[in-house]
Amino acid sequence: MRAAVTPGERVAALAVRVTGLRKSFSGRGGRVEALRGVDLSVPAGQIYGFLGPNGAGKTTALRILTTLLRADAGEVVVAGLDVSSHPAAVRRRIGYVGQRGGADIEATGRENLVLQGRLYGMGRHETERRADELIERLDLAAFCRRIARTYSGGQRRRLEVALGIVHRPDVLFLDEPTLGLDPQNRANLWDQLRRLRDTGTTVLLTTHYLDEADQLSDRVAIIDNGLVVAEGPPEELRGRHPAGVTITPRPGSADLAAVAAELGREPLVRGARIDGDTIRVDLDGATTGMAAVFDLLRARGVEVLGVSLREPSLDDVFLHETGRSLRDAGHPATTEAIAS
Amino acid sequence: MTFLLQTALLARRRILETLRQPIWVFMGMSVPLMYLALFAPLLKPLAGGPGFPGGSVLDVFVPGILALMAFGSGMGAGWIVIGELDSGVIERLRVTPASRLALVLGTVLRDVLMFVVPAALVLVVATPFGFDPHWAGLAILLGLLALLTAACSAGSAALGITLKQIGSLAAVVTGLQLPLTLLAGVLLPLSLGPGWLQGLAHANPMYYAVEAARDLASGTLASATVAEGFAVMGAAALLAIWWSTHAYRRAMA
Numbered sequence: 340m341r342a343a344v345t346p347g348e349r350v351a352a353l354a355v356r357v358t359g360l361r362k363s364f365s366g367r368g369g370r371v372e373a374l375r376g377v378d379l380s381v382p383a384g385q386i387y388g389f390l391g392p393n394g395a396g397k398t399t400a401l402r403i404l405t406t407l408l409r410a411d412a413g414e415v416v417v418a419g420l421d422v423s424s425h426p427a428a429v430r431r432r433i434g435y436v437g438q439r440g441g442a443d444i445e446a447t448g449r450e451n452l453v454l455q456g457r458l459y460g461m462g463r464h465e466t467e468r469r470a471d472e473l474i475e476r477l478d479l480a481a482f483c484r485r486i487a488r489t490y491s492g493g494q495r496r497r498l499e500v501a502l503g504i505v506h507r508p509d510v511l512f513l514d515e516p517t518l519g520l521d522p523q524n525r526a527n528l529w530d531q532l533r534r535l536r537d538t539g540t541t542v543l544l545t546t547h548y549l550d551e552a553d554q555l556s557d558r559v560a561i562i563d564n565g566l567v568v569a570e571g572p573p574e575e576l577r578g579r580h581p582a583g584v585t586i587t588p589r590p591g592s593a594d595l596a597a598v599a600a601e602l603g604r605e606p607l608v609r610g611a612r613i614d615g616d617t618i619r620v621d622l623d624g625a626t627t628g629m630a631a632v633f634d635l636l637r638a639r640g641v642e643v644l645g646v647s648l649r650e651p652s653l654d655d656v657f658l659h660e661t662g663r664s665l666r667d668a669g670h671p672a673t674t675e676a677i678a679s
Numbered sequence: 680m681t682f683l684l685q686t687a688l689l690a691r692r693r694i695l696e697t698l699r700q701p702i703w704v705f706m707g708m709s710v711p712l713m714y715l716a717l718f719a720p721l722l723k724p725l726a727g728g729p730g731f732p733g734g735s736v737l738d739v740f741v742p743g744i745l746a747l748m749a750f751g752s753g754m755g756a757g758w759i760v761i762g763e764l765d766s767g768v769i770e771r772l773r774v775t776p777a778s779r780l781a782l783v784l785g786t787v788l789r790d791v792l793m794f795v796v797p798a799a800l801v802l803v804v805a806t807p808f809g810f811d812p813h814w815a816g817l818a819i820l821l822g823l824l825a826l827l828t829a830a831c832s833a834g835s836a837a838l839g840i841t842l843k844q845i846g847s848l849a850a851v852v853t854g855l856q857l858p859l860t861l862l863a864g865v866l867l868p869l870s871l872g873p874g875w876l877q878g879l880a881h882a883n884p885m886y887y888a889v890e891a892a893r894d895l896a897s898g899t900l901a902s903a904t905v906a907e908g909f910a911v912m913g914a915a916a917l918l919a920i921w922w923s924t925h926a927y928r929r930a931m932a
Binding site for chain 2: 406407427433438439440445446454460502
């Protein structure tokens with residue numbers, strides 16, 4: 340087992356370093372540029388999310404990082420090794436859970452685990468022990484001796500995650516890991532991924548769910564149209580965008596236009612405007628900004644009937660960078676998947 | 680060493696998969712037996728005539744049936760491969776350090792086993808009905824046809840990975856099956872046909888296997904035909920395995 344590392348130690352090392360990554364495919368409608376010069380640095384020991392709509396290039400990037408696909412140009416270093424010159428050595432250090440899962444449905448869960456371990460060169464007894472350990476940890480005991488064809492979606496996904504980590508990889512890659520899972524199984528998987536991170540494994544996943552990128556990931560790269568359009572910890576990315584506060588004053592209790600103009604001059608306020616019977620204020624930093632807004636409203640004798648706050652989301656970041664909402668971007672099929 | 684272990688582990692997985700589908704085992708056994716029971720009687724009147732010199736018609740017919748079994752046992756591999764492309768199994772295995780050749784050979788070994796066992800059964804069943812077995816020749820014959828199974832299995836898997844769709848694979852395999860088996864003289868000896876048909880057969884690798892199989896079944900072990908059969912089948916198997924390994928290496932789901 341790997342010794343737990345403190346957060347300070349982790350920051351120094353990079354699990355993945357990508358520079359100038361390009362990949363294009365020739366399709367029926369001519370050449371399609373899937374990746375148009377991607378640069379990334381994934382710190383070791385974190386959960387890192389690739390967020391973007393379908394067709395953005397997330398899966399292509401992941402497939403190159405996991406040796407499944409060759410890049411046209413650029414340098415990719417995973418776990419300290421160059422992917423194009425040392426694919427075999429990279430494979431020993433990484434785990435991969437693909438979008439289609441990859442469990443052998445004609446075999447039992449336990450057989451799947453044992454074969455996977457042995458293919459990574461683990462000894463028979465070591466593999467058996469490791470399989471039992473994972474069966475307990477991922478709660479597979481009730482069904483691991485049944486044929487995987489009979490598993491529910493959540494059971495199968497847990498097996499597939501176990502398959503990805505049998506050999507204790509340094510970096511675990513997951514392609515849309517929670518697609519099609521119900522909320523309970525989704526929360527369970529998030530917990531498992533956090534536990535992995537806490538024992539020192541770097542987790543890199545693609546997602547088009549905003550909350551998955553936001554709440555699960557320590558850092559995200561927002562990818563659109565083959566390029567990284569924003570990168571950083573989610574709260575930092577969100578923090579660059581204002582929170583929206585909508586204030587509903589008692590009608591006639593104050594001169595709204597004057598109040599709005601005055602609010603607009605407050606240091607943390609980016610803008611304030613009248614919208615019907617309400618005042619809309621864009622705030623940098625909702626917590627401190629709100630106090631200042633309310634102090635001013637009280638001083639001007641504005642009687643407040645209601646307040647609503649909308650925190651900035653990664654969708655605001657996406658919208659700001661691309662001019663589209665993540666919900667509307669990408670292939671039509673994606674929009675359904677996001678909504679479901 | 681690692682390679683042999685990986686091959687054994689992957690073959691074991693395949694064999695377990697087969698044993699869990701008793702219908703496969705049952706159909707694998709019953710189809711050749713039905714040929715013997717239902718088709719062989721049609722040939723009875725031809726005994727002693729052209730293409731069936733002396734003895735029982737089964738002496739000519741059984742090697743052909745065995746070749747057909749060898750072909751059929753191998754050609755199923757592509758269907759399984761396409762299923763595994765869709766379920767992501769191949770992608771998962773490709774991210775492991777497992778040898779690509781071992782991935783191919785695991786399936787090939789299972790298919791060879793799934794040919795040899797029912798084939799031995801057919802020989803045992805045919806003997807009381809007038810088939811004249813030369814056991815040493817038959818042992819070598821099974822070895823020769825195992826190469827045919829290996830070629831078909833690896834070739835079918837490579838086709839599956841390349842075509843990615845069951846429908847396309849089915850079209851190609853059915854399209855190949857008729858000319859390959861007919862022009863090999865599997866059911867009826869080609870000596871019954873006109874010269875141009877016999878000439879065309881020489882372009883069919885399976886023809887050499889069936890010709891060699893008939894020699895071996897009749898107890899002729901050291902003929903040029905047998906040597907030719909092994910040379911052609913060995914080359915076909917190697918070529919197909921190379922193609923399949925190459926396809927696994929660059930497979931994209």
